[in-house]
Amino acid sequence: MLLPVMPPVSPMLAKPVTVIPPGASYEPKWDGFRALVFRDGDDVEFGSRNERPMTRYFPELVRAAKAELPPRCVVDGEIVLPAEKGLDFEALQLRLHPAASRVRLLAEHTPARFIAFDLLALGDANLMDRPFSERRAALAGALGSGPSFHVTRTTTDPELGAQWLQTFEGAGLDGVIAKKLDGPYLPGKREMVKVKHHRDADCVAIGYRIHKSGEGVGSILLGLYRADGELQMVGGAASFSV
DSSP, X not given: OOOSSOSOOOOOEEEEOSSOOSSSEEEXXXXXXXXXXXXXXXXXXXXXXXXXXXXXXXXXXXXXXXXXXOSEEEEEEEEEOEETTEEOHHHHHTTXXXXXXXXXXXXXXXXOEEEEEEEEEXXXXXOTTSOHHHHHHHHHHHOOOOSSEEEOXXXXXXXXXXXXXXXXXXXXXXXXEEEOTTOOOOTTOEEEEEEEOOOOOOOEEEEEEEOTTSSSEEEXXXXXXXXXXXXXXXXXXXXOXX
């Protein structure tokens, strides 16, 4: 593989805010696995948010990338798993299985999709220093309409962005992302903003992990008691300060 942007690459991140900012490009926040896909002919690699390889877990997307993506490109997006009532993140988590036979079975019965929302490289061109408005236009022109790879919808209307925040709640879209139209792609930097749905709940901390730096708590697993008294894991919390 020889591309103008080579793996691993840390994706550009978002910082949380409570109000949708004006003067930006807005898009739904998809509930899946953040991933960068690198394609150079028949060579295809998927990298996670933490720069870890994910290629082996999604063989159906590797095949689809060869059929649906430009011959040489680097695309930022989200791996999602469509279900009857929206996106199924719990089923998507099951795709990260160590056994190759299980991976093949899950790829057949619960095929994933890729929602593209940024283009880092196309052909011999590195696009990361170009404004997002140009990268977005190049992305829309380079990718087709699926069936496995799709380009996310965007708008520059903040009122429509606020409408998406309410309309798609519960369907696997857990917020809205806002990006600077003139902003470059800055790996690992929190240059985007995200507005998410907020809920309050008294949870039980059922497990924790020390931050990779060795200082403070990195993440906590959260649980709630069901009506029958059993403790049910409901998710996690992270991004704590030391």
